Amino acid sequence: MTDQISFPPLLDLSPDEMQAEEQRLLSEITRDETRFRLPRLTASQVSRRSSRPRRVLIAVAVTAVAVAGASAALALGIGSPANLSGNRTVAPVTYAATYGWTPTIPSSASTPSEIVSAVAERADLGTALRVSLSAPPAQATRRGYSLSFDVATDGTVAGNIHAAWEADLVQGVIAEAFAARGMQPVIGSTVTGDLPNGQTVGLQGGVGDVAAGQRFLSSSDASIQQRVEAVLAQASLTPVSITVMHVGQPAPAVIVKTNDPSSAAAAAATTIRALFGADPPLYEGYYFEVDNAAGAPILAQSASFRTGAGRQWVDPSVADSSSLIHLG
């Protein structure tokens, strides 16, 4: 029986190309073996990382919105939430409708470094994200841990937000794991973007004053995809990619394309609300990006409701940045 699609014949890579591609692969996997594993950190590694020079190359301003503590907090929870940041003088912010969630961490991970590694493994981002414990911020007034993230980014503003969002999600689940085990809280973080040219870019990190144990939806990837596709169809937006992160609970990343950037930017808040909910948010975080017809990002927004971190950017030639509302 034949089938209805004619595939092209199998292509051959020339012997030179094959050799070059093999060398390309081997040089990468032998270049820095540690990039392919998240090693258990030693004291020397922590000190080396904390002294790493960081070069700030951001050319375009990214609005980083600290959503923790904002008036959008919603507290329909049961009982009193613990506070991830360890500061108990003010009520922590709660975004989810209910409490009662703790991350699943292998019992073999018992020290803070092991928990950090376990959560990062769970994020399954491979070489795109490395995280380690680092020295607490100099201005810290209480005891706790600081996290240092290195994330791969293409260097675009949207790429930076996407990469930093993944770090935000990982940080949130690490903080949850520490809280669940009665450890000292995460009180600070830095996020560094690794650019394709080998340079680095400082992306903003930080910790919000957020309640521990928030329970968001645990929908299947398929149902999230269905929901997203339905909303996008209504909004006349073309999906480019719909992926779901599983650091803690599901967190969708949705990239869409439009032929009408201005209208898409103007409707962004409505679209984001429909996609991810707002009162309360449906997921532990989200990333939303709108690309123009040429595939260039014109808007990006992210939220991580376990850290209270939100980031957003809109191309100034498309809309005024003040017109983009963050729903976190």
Next chain:
Amino acid sequence: MEPSDAELWARSRAGEPDAFGLLFARHARLIFNYCFRRIGNRETAKDMLQVVFLEAWRRRDRDLPPDKVLPWLYGIATNVLRNQRRSERRFASALSRIASTDAEPDLADAAVEHLDYERQAEKAISLLNALPKREQDVFVLCVGMELSYEDVAFALDIPIGTVRSRLSSARARLAELNSGSGHERGESANVQEAPQP
């Protein structure tokens, strides 16, 4: 005698890059073609080939059945392609650092041949896009790459019955499309279905 996939995988798991290099040499052509048939662009397919093997190396703690290394690589490739944009971002540093070398001179004949293949691939992809993604995966693996149902089931981590039903559904949809649109088959030989148990 050449070492089996299982032997090479065991040595790769023990941290021998050379063994992994042999696996790459053995399977790169098929994985590259799978990527090409899903993407339609030769250079991007080469990048995705790198991503697939980088991801396989990263996951080398995986214990695989002796004859399932290649199906497993197809499974990784399917995930990488499904999240191509994210995969590219994920491995942006690596891909840029190991930028594709111009190992092959861009001879006119070769360039024309590549373009011709890319056009054929684009035509196939435009038809594939009429299918749900899960059916696309099954169809290309079963028909385009001639994997057995069992291997496709392993690659996609789904039951064999699901492979059969998705393939059947894909064929029905394509038949309907063809009858509805009057689509004519291309000049290249239609791919024969691989013999199935």
